[in-house]
Amino acid sequence: MALKLVVEILVIWAIFPLYVWLFTRPNGPVDAAFWYPQELQDRFCELGLTTHERIERRHKVAGITGILAMLVMYFICIVLINGTRSYLSIFAQTYLLFELMELWDVLVIDSWWVAVSGWWDIPGTEDLMHLYKDWRTNAPAKYRKLLAAGIPVSAVFAGIFWALAHVL
Numbered sequence: 499m500a501l502k503l504v505v506e507i508l509v510i511w512a513i514f515p516l517y518v519w520l521f522t523r524p525n526g527p528v529d530a531a532f533w534y535p536q537e538l539q540d541r542f543c544e545l546g547l548t549t550h551e552r553i554e555r556r557h558k559v560a561g562i563t564g565i566l567a568m569l570v571m572y573f574i575c576i577v578l579i580n581g582t583r584s585y586l587s588i589f590a591q592t593y594l595l596f597e598l599m600e601l602w603d604v605l606v607i608d609s610w611w612v613a614v615s616g617w618w619d620i621p622g623t624e625d626l627m628h629l630y631k632d633w634r635t636n637a638p639a640k641y642r643k644l645l646a647a648g649i650p651v652s653a654v655f656a657g658i659f660w661a662l663a664h665v666l
Contacts, residue, residue, distance in 0.1 A: 499580060503591065506575040507598045511606075514599060517567065518607055521560050527618045532557035535629045545622045568596075572655060577663045588663070589656035593648050596655075600644040608640065609633035 522530045528547045531539050532554070542548050576582050576591045612618045613633035 502575075502580055503594065506579070507595060510571060510575075510595065510599050511602045513567075513571070514602060515607060515611070517564065518611075521556070527620055529556060530560075532560060538623060538626050538629055541623050541626060542620070547620070547622075568599075569655065569658065572596075573659050573662065577659050577666075583660075583663050585656055585660045588659045589652050592655045592659065593652035596648050596652055597645065600648070601641065604637045604641045604644070609637045 518530070525548070528542055531542050531548055534542075539550070539553055542553075543550055572592055572595055575595065576588055580591065582588050582591060610633075613631045618630070619627070
């Protein structure tokens with residue numbers, strides 16, 4: 499079981515950057531403006547790089563597709579591959595996968611790809627880079643929030659997975 503979970507999280511870690519990359523096409527990081535603080539979103543609009551309507555629309559699409567992708571991936575891993583049927587076991591595996599996925603987001607996506615690589619730099623926002631480039635401050639704060647969010651998210655997902663596991 500542990501080996502399966504390791505392989506599953508490695509697969510999720512490979513898929514997650516692809517998902518982020520898909521939402522930054524074709525206009526680069528501006529197309530992912532919904533992940534930035536409001537102050538940066540406003541600057542993008544002032545610079546004529548995007549509109550608030552486009553940011554909101556892309557945020558909704560990313561949110562819906564992200565949740566659906568997590569539901570499908572986690573269900574496949576936990577119920578179909580691992581064969582888990584008890585609510586507590588489903589909850590524990592969901593929490594583990596969620597937290598490890600979010601840890602990957604904080605450490606690799608946010609702290610390396612966004613904060614360190616120049617790919618996410620947007621001309622005209624140099625004075626606001628501290629809002630997304632300061633990984634020493636942003637990463638711990640974000641992960642603390644996600645640790646707390648993991649429990650209710652996992653509880654809801656586990657309920658859905660438990661019900662589906664007993665219907666299928």
